[in-house]
Amino acid sequence: MQPMILSFTALLLCQLAGEIIARAAHIPVPGPVLGFALLFVALLVRDRISPDATPIGETAFGGFSKMLLGSLSLLFIPAGVGIVSNFAVFRDYGLAVAVALIGSTVLTLVLTALVFRALAPKHDAPQSPAP
Amino acid sequence: MTESLWVYLAASPLLWLTATMVAFVIADTISKRCHRHPLAHPVVLATALLVPILLVTGTSYETYFNGAQFVHFLLGPAIVALAIPLYENRLVVGKALLPIGAALLVGSVVASSSAVVLGWMMGAPFKILVALAPKSVTAGIAMGIARELGGEPSLAATFVLATGIFGGMILLPLMKALNMDDRATGFAAGLASHGLGTAVAFQLTPLAGTFAGIAMGLNGLMTALIVPVLIRFFS
Numbered sequence: 001m002q003p004m005i006l007s008f009t010a011l012l013l014c015q016l017a018g019e020i021i022a023r024a025a026h027i028p029v030p031g032p033v034l035g036f037a038l039l040f041v042a043l044l045v046r047d048r049i050s051p052d053a054t055p056i057g058e059t060a061f062g063g064f065s066k067m068l069l070g071s072l073s074l075l076f077i078p079a080g081v082g083i084v085s086n087f088a089v090f091r092d093y094g095l096a097v098a099v100a101l102i103g104s105t106v107l108t109l110v111l112t113a114l115v116f117r118a119l120a121p122k123h124d125a126p127q128s129p130a131p
Numbered sequence: 132m133t134e135s136l137w138v139y140l141a142a143s144p145l146l147w148l149t150a151t152m153v154a155f156v157i158a159d160t161i162s163k164r165c166h167r168h169p170l171a172h173p174v175v176l177a178t179a180l181l182v183p184i185l186l187v188t189g190t191s192y193e194t195y196f197n198g199a200q201f202v203h204f205l206l207g208p209a210i211v212a213l214a215i216p217l218y219e220n221r222l223v224v225g226k227a228l229l230p231i232g233a234a235l236l237v238g239s240v241v242a243s244s245s246a247v248v249l250g251w252m253m254g255a256p257f258k259i260l261v262a263l264a265p266k267s268v269t270a271g272i273a274m275g276i277a278r279e280l281g282g283e284p285s286l287a288a289t290f291v292l293a294t295g296i297f298g299g300m301i302l303l304p305l306m307k308a309l310n311m312d313d314r315a316t317g318f319a320a321g322l323a324s325h326g327l328g329t330a331v332a333f334q335l336t337p338l339a340g341t342f343a344g345i346a347m348g349l350n351g352l353m354t355a356l357i358v359p360v361l362i363r364f365f366s
Binding site: 008011012014015018028029030031032033035036037039040043044055056057062065066068069071072073074075076077078079080081082083084085086089093095096097099100101102103104105106107108109110111112113114115116117118119120121 | 151152154155159172173174175177178181182185186192195196199200202203205206207208209210211212213214215216217218219221227229230231233234237238241242245246247249250253254255256259263266267269270271272274275276278279280283284285286288289290292293294297298301302305306309311312314315316318319320322323324326346348351352355356359
């Protein structure tokens with residue numbers, strides 16, 4: 001069996017399982033996101049059961065997954081082109097959207113970094129230049 | 132003769148799937164030449180190539196998507212695959228559990244709620260607020276969240292892209308002004324501006340890039356949990 005086919009099947013199975021759980025349990029989380037969480041847990045379990053197994057990055061599955069992630073930009077294009085059906089939004093609410101995106105992005109960057117720095121152990125943080 | 136050929140091709144999935152691939156190849160080549168500048172992101176360039184073609188040929192987005200959906204579909208498995216890099220970084224995460232957990236919680240709530248509140252204050256309708264809420268997470272997840280809550284996935288994708296480009300542009304000057312170290316810079320980059328921010332963080336140092344990747348993966352999950360609760364206050 002081609003390792004690529006097995007790898008792709010495994011990713012689809014995780015996604016399908018995520019989709020089924022989301023629908024069955026009425027969790028408003030996208031199926032692939034639950035699939036991502038399931039796969040992460042599965043990898044931790046694999047670690048526990050067989051600690052000496054080949055590191056996942058060196059397996060065909062890891063390689064295929066990384067190849068897929070390396071092509072993420074391509075996968076966004078069909079959605080990006082969707083802007084053609086949303087021109088009216090930018091005509092009518094362009095300013096509101098700009099304010100929300102710019103304001104929120106600055107606020108998020110600053111607050112996230114401040115909280116991270118406040119709680120990070122000081123000793124192994126890269127040194128800032130001496131005064 | 133040529134007209135009937137065009138009529139046939141323009142409606143076939145093959146033409147628009149091929150156009151998407153060709154546009155990406157061209158866009159990626161240009162992006163590489165521009166040293167991966169955030170403004171020259173392949174998705175932006177490819178979109179800028181494809182949109183005029185659709186408008187000039189009078190092709191509807193539905194017809195285009197009929198072909199492009201084969202590429203689009205792979206987003207689902209790609210999101211699942213994000214578990215691999217997160218798993219490989221589990222030891223790094225374990226060592227910085229407190230700052231990562233706290234920054235994730237604060238960042239995720241601020242990223243989604245501030246976008247929704249600012250949009251709401253500026254008079255944007257619910258349909259736009261739903262698409263704004265997941266603007267900081269990677270496009271595949273953001274589109275899933277928007278669709279789940281009755282929003283427009285393609286609008287969410289557009290906002291995600293704009294956030295990534297803007298975040299990538301201001302990241303380094305902003306973090307330098309605050310005198311942030313590489314780990315805090317990387318984590319903020321991945322959390323606030325997903326893959327595009329992560330790419331900029333990797334240009335800073337591999338350590339910053341690793342923390343950006345961790346933040347991107349975790350925030351995708353966190354935002355998917357937070358937004359359904361948050362958006363209830365605005366519907």
